[in-house]
Amino acid sequence: MFLSRRAFLSTASAAAAMPILDARAGSRLTIRLSYASAPARGLYQSLAQGFMDARPDINVVLDSPAVDYDGLVQQTLRQNITKQLPDITHQGLNQIRPLADRGIAVPLDRFIAGDPAWKTIGVPDAMTSFARYGGKTCALPFAISVPVLFYNIDLVRRAGGDPDNLPQDWDGVIALGRKIAGLGEGTSGLYVEYTNNGWSFQTLVGAFGGRMMSDDETRIAFDGPAGLQALQLLQRLAREGQPALNTEQARQAFRAGTLGILFTASSLLTGFQQSAAGNFKLKVGSLPVASETARLPAGGNGMAILTDDPDKQKACWDYIKFAAGPAGQTIMVEATGYVPVNQAAINDPGGLGRFFDQHPEHRIASQRVSMMTGWFSFPGENNSRIIKTIEDHCYLVVSQKQDPAAALSSLRKDVDALLPH
Known part of the structure; x- marks a missing residue:
């Protein structure tokens, strides 16, 4: 469903008033998510709520936001030492490599190869290279900043x-x-x-x-x-x-x-x-x-799975597909000026295609996507x-x-x- 800006703000305000929890959470699989920064709180609350609406068997709990991407990766490295890692994280695209080099980020290639639905999501193969290190895809982009x-x-x-x-x-x-x-x-x-x-x-x-x-x-x-x-x-x-x-x-x-x-x-x-x-x-x-x-280096962030629990890994992968899919990308674009990573969503005349027609200033940045490369780490x-x-x-x-x-x-x-x- 195409989420209007008014609906987004309403959802974000409601979400800000309460934690992303549910009375049924005890019978649901719960995953923890980290992100930066505080101004993006409404976006991630709405994204988590949209995912839970689509997947009522999974509960998403948000960590308190880090100050910025550098603060987030430093926080994640400390959490690795204390064994308090979240299950999934939205890291700056130039800060994923430290997690990959230390074996903290779970390689996603087996999820990509083993899930036929991924090919229909609409994310171009070129985008998946933005966080590939040592021949392994260690994160998938969520939002690109141009x-x-x-x-x-x-x-x-x-x-x-x-x-x-x-x-x-x-x-x-x-x-x-x-x-x-x-x-x-x-x-x-x-x-x-x-x-x-x-x-x-x-x-x-x-x-x-x-x-x-x-x-x-x-x-x-x-x-x-x-x-x-x-x-x-x-x-x-x-x-x-x-x-x-x-x-x-x-x-x-x-x-x-x-x-x-x-x-x-x-x-x-x-x-x-x-x-x-x-x-x-x-x-x-x-x-x-x-x-x-x-x-030009693609700013923005990518999604990395950190948990080694197989059930939580599957839930995190489902979250990634939602966030990178048309519904998640629509929530993201309407709330920010980020460029979507989903080409199918951009081309959908009833979704982001309509949004870009109505908001031409958002389309300017998307015209430079062909020039984008990984934010070097x-x-x-x-x-x-x-x-x-x-x-x-x-x-x-x-x-x-x-x-x-x-x-x-x-x-x-x-x-x-x-x-x-």
């Missing part, structure tokens, strides 16, 4: 820009941002996020035609021309007037209507639309890329430390404390020291 530019069209018009012909390259985006900033009255022009689990740096490297490591992961590859261009762009933005805000402050400024252009993840679309309603017109633009062969045990190292160097460049070329050389050395040898 890099986009959000525009405050009221500010664009006031600055003399054309809302129907938004710039397609960085020179044009920066020039428009400069004009918006020139409006004064506390208005800022352009903000490009650079601290969000290393995703922005990976995105810019990919947009300029680069990659993070070689195919065999024996050498760093981001230290070439694409990595330098990414850091040069970040420093140019600072020199051209990017406001000295952190990520959340920039997002809040956009919600308040005082920031003209914001580069961030498409998953924020629904929230931004709610803030813009009645205040300013919002439009989504595509991220400039060097060529149509560019590859570094080998070894220091993935989280490497992400922090990347963000620290990006900050040094944006704050103009380090030249891009020097920063790239230093970043390469620091990351190399954290990789297994």
Whole structure:
């Protein structure tokens, strides 16, 4: 059934008022689920409730949300030590590898191969490669976040820009941002996020035609021309007037209507639309890329099974099929700006096809799906430390404390020291 936004909010509000439990839970198989972060609580409550409505023999209990994806994977690693793992988890796509390398995530290949229904779900085979390590599928994607530019069209018009012909390259985006900033009255022009689990740096490297490591992961590859261009762009933005805000402050400024252009993840679309309603017109633009062969990291999360109990594994697999299927994807898309992983749901004129026709801004991000690749996760045990190292160097460049070329050389050395040898 197609779930309207009003129905979703109603369900989410009702779910927020009580735990995802049931008086009949004693006679039902119960599975525990973990996720991040608190703003997504309503989504996962509605998803769990929808699954339980379809499968009254299974009860889903949600853990308290982690702060973010990095916090979630660290929490999961601690739970593994204390033998308190949840049965299934929605992990950031760049944080599944630590669980795979430690044998915590249960490989899903036997479930995929042994379930004829999976082939009819509608998830393209290419999507299943986003969390494949050592030849094993360790998670399946639930929601994909695509890099986009959000525009405050009221500010664009006031600055003399054309809302129907938004710039397609960085020179044009920066020039428009400069004009918006020139409006004064506390208005800022352009903000490009650079601290969000290393995703922005990976995105810019990919947009300029680069990659993070070689195919065999024996050498760093981001230290070439694409990595330098990414850091040069970040420093140019600072020199051209990017406001000295952190990520959340920039997002809040956009919600308040005082920031003209914001580069961030498409998953924020629904929230931004709610803030813009009645205040300013919002439009989504595509991220400039060097060529149509560019590859961009898929943000978002994937579903990994952690339990070794056969009955619970089967229940978790059924949850995965629901969440990745048309019903679960419809719940997810209507609640967020994530791109669905289910092509059949997108093509369904009575489901997401209709939703996209009625909400064209949601379709912009989906047009870049062919460019998406896995959100790279570094080998070894220091993935989280490497992400922090990347963000620290990006900050040094944006704050103009380090030249891009020097920063790239230093970043390469620091990351190399954290990789297994």
